[in-house]
Amino acid sequence: MAAVQTMEDIFNQIVKENSEKLYWHVRRMVNSHEDADDLLQDIFLKVWTALPSYRGEAQLGTWVWRIATNETLNFLRREKVRAAIRLSSPDMEMERKIMADPYFNGTAAEREFAKAVAKLPDKQRQVFIMRWWDELPYEQISEISGTSIGALKASYHIAREKIEAALNLKADELSK
């Protein structure tokens, strides 16, 4: 006879299967280890409180990612308000975080790449990060975001072009 899974069992399984993957996604979105850590706790708290309403209409992993991506976009919205109150621009704040990140381990080129990605609009950046770093298939991104695969492919393509243009501009500046 199969053992009955409690709510805690399901939650523990979600944490074990998703916490690390979601950390990297959130970290790329917010560009700060501390913010990613705080946000992860909020996300999993939300997962736990919403778990009784999960009806199996989507794969559990997809449902968890949907909560995580929505919470991350909400966080970024609040950060924009914070930047506006401080009379600063969100782009500048993001660049400051990338430059000041004590856990950044990469080359100067990788830092420029991260800065170029950070300049993308939030939803486009989310799609780019889910493809480029998280390596999620378009089908799953479509289920998470509720966006058609065609629109996602277009968004990813445009994001790559913007990043390339930003990196070329930087290379031109450095060569002068």
Added chain:
Amino acid sequence: MTKNTDIRVPDGYFSDLQERLLTIPEAKSPRRVHLAPYFAYAASIAVLVLAGTFILRRTAVTPEEESSSEWSYLSYLAQSLDPDGATYDWRDSSLEDEDIVDYLVNDGVTLEELVSYEENH
């Protein structure tokens, strides 16, 4: 470009993270929350009332208050945008600037409200 090698985490971070996340069920028992339709109407009305309150509060600050040297940019912003502004005098607040920013952000001030505030001041 290699992936996820340019950023790192503190040593032992992921096992610590999992341990912390696994304590969530002990701290919070999940409750099923269903918003009845009339709650949705009530929420809409509350948003309208709040929007009206914002406008009234903005106009409630007198020119004398506006010209007072004790108004910092943030305290004036808080007094103008905070729905509890009428009951709390932000000029006399001993809060640090960062606390005022946190309060406004957590209180749900939107970018649209800030843009509108900037346009009107």
